[in-house]
Amino acid sequence: MKALVLAGGRGTRLRPLTHTSAKQLVPVANKPVLFYGLEAIRDAGITQVGVIVGDTGPEIRQAVGDGSAFGLDVTYIPQEAPLGLAHCVLIAREFLADEPFVMYLGDNFLVDGIRDLVDAFREAEHDAQILLTKVEEPQFYGVAELGPDGEILRLEEKPEHPRSDLAIVGVYTFSPAIHEAVRAIRPSARGELEITDAITWLIANGGRVHSHLVSGYWRDTGRLQDMLECNRIVLEAIEPDIRGIVDGPCEITGRVVIAPGASVENSVIRGPVVIGAHARINGSYIGPYTSIGEGCVVEGAEVEYSIVLGDSTIRGVSGLTYSLIGRNVEVVRAEGVPNANQLMVGDHSRIQVMS
Template identity: 85%
Template sequence: MKALVLAGGKGSRLRPLTHTSAKQLVPVANKPVLFYGLEAIRDAGITSVGIILGDTGREVRDAVGDGSAFGLDVTYIEQEAPLGLAHCVLIAREFLADEPFVMYLGDNFLVDGITGLVDAFRAAGCDARILLTRVAEPQFYGVAELGPDGEIVGLQEKPEFPRSDLAIVGVYTFSPAIHEAVRAIRPSARGELEITDAIKWLIDTGRSVQSHFVTGYWKDTGRLEDMLECNRMVLEAIEPDVGGSVDGLSDITGRVVIAPGAVVERSVIRGPAVIGADTKIIGSYVGPYTSIGEGCVLDDAEVDYSIVLGESAIRGVSGLTHSLIGRYVEVTRATGVPNTYQLMVGDHSKVQVRA
């Protein structure tokens, strides 16, 4: 069995960060979201992985390499434009050959991985098994309708009036029958080959399409609030590990990871939190559910419930919360009355706030 990982897409909901960075490489607890997916694929017993690339392909290649760091054998497949999920299957035909495969959207985050889905698909002998979860607002998702035996009997793509609350999670398993389906469908109104249309074709032609429910935590990490929530979930499970330097005037409480080379002086860190390698925390407060990347500087700053990417600096700013700060960002003090701020800042930016 093989895997097809989709790592293209524009990441429009995380702009401006994704103007210069792949959305799949935004980190959760200082590890890119894409890496969690690759590890889940490996843990499900799959080692041959094709990765679909878009505009940020070079960045993804540099991060993943040949896949050996994950115990995988990676093949890269270029998509000239975002022409739909079914189009990804179409262009990956040579790589996939006639093997069954799992298709994994690289910006999805699943705490419990995909081993249960893959094992159930292998055992069932169906042509597709689709991962589902119940959601409060199904109108924003692809929605599935189930028959009495758990089979999928209908699909709607972001319907105005959903017929169920079962959202299609971005992980699918397919038999080689899907190749006939993607060749048979036509582009949708938005000009894309929709995977929901291909699955409908399987259903309409009498193929077996089964459902599988998420057993743990799942998020599509396309929005700021989703990234922060995923960060919180991962940090809840970390074990304390202080590998850097912490002086006697600092107070480290709770589950805190401080990477080798990091320096903490005259500061308070309340876990769960992660501090990246070679980062300096000076006279600052880092609150719970915060990830600070490698090579950062926090000087006379207060940050909590946030993600700060590598090589960024926050100086003289208090009350920074619920924020996602890109790489090479500088946040500094401006004159005025102290306040609380919520920021999503792209790479190579400089921001002045009242602090």
């Protein structure tokens, strides 16, 4: 069995951050979202992985390499434009050959991985298996209607009157039958080859299409609130690990990770918190559910429930919360400017806020 990982999306909902970086590489607890997916694939016993890349392909290639760091063998498959999920299957035909495969959207986050999904597919004789999860507002998702034995009867995209509360998660398993389906469909109104149309074609032509419910936590990390929630979930499970330098009168409580080369001086750290390598925290408060990236500097500041990417500086600012700060960003205190303490900032920016 192989895997097809989609890492070519443009991440419009996380702009301006994704104007300059791949959305799949935005970190959760200081590790890119994409890495969690690659590890889940490996842990499911799959080693041959094709990665669909687009405009941010060079950045993805640099981060993932040949896959050996994850115990994988990675092949890159360029997509000239975001022409739909089914188009990804179409252009990956040579790589996939006639083997079954799992298709994994690279910005999805699953705490419990995909081993159960893959094992269930291997034991059954389905042509497709769709991962589903219950949601409170199904009208905002692709929704599946199931038969009495868990078979997929119908798929609807953001229906006004949903037939169920089961939303489609961005992980699928397919037999080689899907290749005929993606060749048979036509582009949708938005000009894309939709995977839901291909699955619907399979159902209409006698294909065996089944459901599999998510057993743990799932999020599509396309929005700020989803990134911060995923960060919170991961930090809930960390174990204390202080390898950096702690100096002066510091208060460190709860589950706190301080990476080698990092330093904390005269500060209060209340976990769960992760502080990356070579970061410097001085005279500051770092509150729960915060990830500080490597090389960051936080001086005379207060930060909590936030993600700060590498090599950024926060100085003299209080009350910074519910924020996603890009790389090489400078956030400093300024006089005479109204407070603006909720931020989503792109890379190489400089923001002034009232403390």
